[in-house]
Amino acid sequence: MTQATSSLTDTQSAPPDSSVAEPGRARYAVLAQVLRDRVLRGDWPPGGALPAEQVLAADHGVALGTIRQALQLLVAQGLIERIHGRGTFVRAGLSGATMLRFFRFGAAAGTGLGPPASAILARSRVAAPPDVARHFGPGQGGDMLQLLRLRSLAGAPCLVEQIWLPLPAFAALADGPTAAWGDLLYPAYASRCGVSVHRAVDEIGFAALGTEHAALLGLAAGHPAAVVSRRAFDIAGRCVEFRITRGDAQAFAYTVTLI
Amino acid sequence: MTQATSSLTDTQSAPPDSSVAEPGRARYAVLAQVLRDRVLRGDWPPGGALPAEQVLAADHGVALGTIRQALQLLVAQGLIERIHGRGTFVRAGLSGATMLRFFRFGAAAGTGLGPPASAILARSRVAAPPDVARHFGPGQGGDMLQLLRLRSLAGAPCLVEQIWLPLPAFAALADGPTAAWGDLLYPAYASRCGVSVHRAVDEIGFAALGTEHAALLGLAAGHPAAVVSRRAFDIAGRCVEFRITRGDAQAFAYTVTLI
DNA sequence: GAGTGGTCTAGACCACGAC
DNA sequence: TCGTGGTCTAGACCACTCT
Numbered sequence A, B: 001m002t003q004a005t006s007s008l009t010d011t012q013s014a015p016p017d018s019s020v021a022e023p024g025r026a027r028y029a030v031l032a033q034v035l036r037d038r039v040l041r042g043d044w045p046p047g048g049a050l051p052a053e054q055v056l057a058a059d060h061g062v063a064l065g066t067i068r069q070a071l072q073l074l075v076a077q078g079l080i081e082r083i084h085g086r087g088t089f090v091r092a093g094l095s096g097a098t099m100l101r102f103f104r105f106g107a108a109a110g111t112g113l114g115p116p117a118s119a120i121l122a123r124s125r126v127a128a129p130p131d132v133a134r135h136f137g138p139g140q141g142g143d144m145l146q147l148l149r150l151r152s153l154a155g156a157p158c159l160v161e162q163i164w165l166p167l168p169a170f171a172a173l174a175d176g177p178t179a180a181w182g183d184l185l186y187p188a189y190a191s192r193c194g195v196s197v198h199r200a201v202d203e204i205g206f207a208a209l210g211t212e213h214a215a216l217l218g219l220a221a222g223h224p225a226a227v228v229s230r231r232a233f234d235i236a237g238r239c240v241e242f243r244i245t246r247g248d249a250q251a252f253a254y255t256v257t258l259i
Numbered sequence C: 001g002a003g004t005g006g007t008c009t010a011g012a013c014c015a016c017g018a019c
Numbered sequence D: 001t002c003g004t005g006g007t008c009t010a011g012a013c014c015a016c017t018c019t
Helices: A027-041 A053-060 A064-076 A185-193 A211-217 B027-041 B053-060 B064-076 B185-193 B211-217
Strands: A080-083 A087-090 A117-127 A143-153 A156-166 A199-208 A224-233 A239-248 A254-258 B080-083 B087-090 B117-127 B143-153 B156-166 B199-208 B224-233 B239-248 B254-258
Touching (some): A027 A064, A156 A211
Antiparallel strands (some): A117 A143, A143 A156, A199 A224, B080 B087, B117 B143, B156 B239
């Protein structure tokens, strides 16, 4: 891996970036890790631009192709995105990540039914139960904001969600009218709390509806439900949201492709 | 995109491969399509080796880096795989693609329970019902082989599968002892019928069990079940198998990561 | 040792976006 | 027009695998 370290035109006193020499690992992989760390450290904010590849190459004393390989790695990891003619940017985060992709309500999802609506039915500060707190960091998980949210299509309720958000990071959502948040939560997290969701892990399961949730969805108690437990993470890998979504199992439909 | 088409050292009478000039598309993309077509046409069999990149580059009259970009595209598409020091090979196909990844039977999947077992309970030639036939090509779907298969863990039945295979491609499975097929079907398809499964699409839903399937699984009729409908495709994109798998919804658990 | 893919270089020109 | 990323070249050396 340690390439020629070539010799010629070495008139300068010191190499531009000596940290880029490691045995057993490709130069571009080391560079990628260096850049990754800088992104996670916040050297460039989400949505912000990285230096041009020419600049990065010069700074680290490598050829253009090498820095391009490093950046390509970060693109594959979903950390940055590159736009032809504009530059290289830190990924802003998920805006949609809609639960509706798991369900087929009405004829086809979002066809003729109008946009999905969201209503916050309850909001409270709670001490997180252990089952919830364990998803957050060890220091985290004490004081939390708990939401009960109902999603509707064409006026008909279809999904009920329990959401836990760590405090004080989400203190800005603890007061004030919830109607102003809009129908999508993640943009509200970003604009009101400065928290951008970068990755989400959904676990799908199955259970019977309790009386409370069933009533909200207009179904009978004990009706079969699909249960999606989501952990959402910021760019640094910290869990910033835990959510349990329930919907009619009859409406559940999800497609997986194996290659 | 159409690069310099440069001039120098053009002592030969004709360019090595004139098909590699197209306006509006990158050279490597055109090359990738050419190679892709050759793979699908069967110029190199599944598991077989492609020529070395040096040879391909010379044949098409491009630089090494360009052919490497083209091959990288085909790797990303899952069509080929490259092995350092050995060569570039047409992907052999899926061997596992196990349904058990959707379920958590016992403590953890495949832990201490021993390997999953498979039994063919019924086998018959049928005219495919329209709902099944439509998944296969328009000419296909008439005469089919239908299987009823039961999968067990530690002796306990856990999944029941209905499987449709087009004839005459799968005629080799129509007779003889099914016990000799082994516990995995796709390797049997490959060795006995020369059909390799390259891609599979699973659609997940929930439904109540019918009396027959419930009895096979040792559950009550009407018990909620997870239903996975799979279409399996060969390397050329032809549907070669349709399968409906049912298992206890309580045991269903699947994880999706969004980035 | 021969042959393969993997890494790296130093340059060129092209296509795109914004000013 | 300028700066950006995208494509392409022609070479070098390295690491891996098989014989």
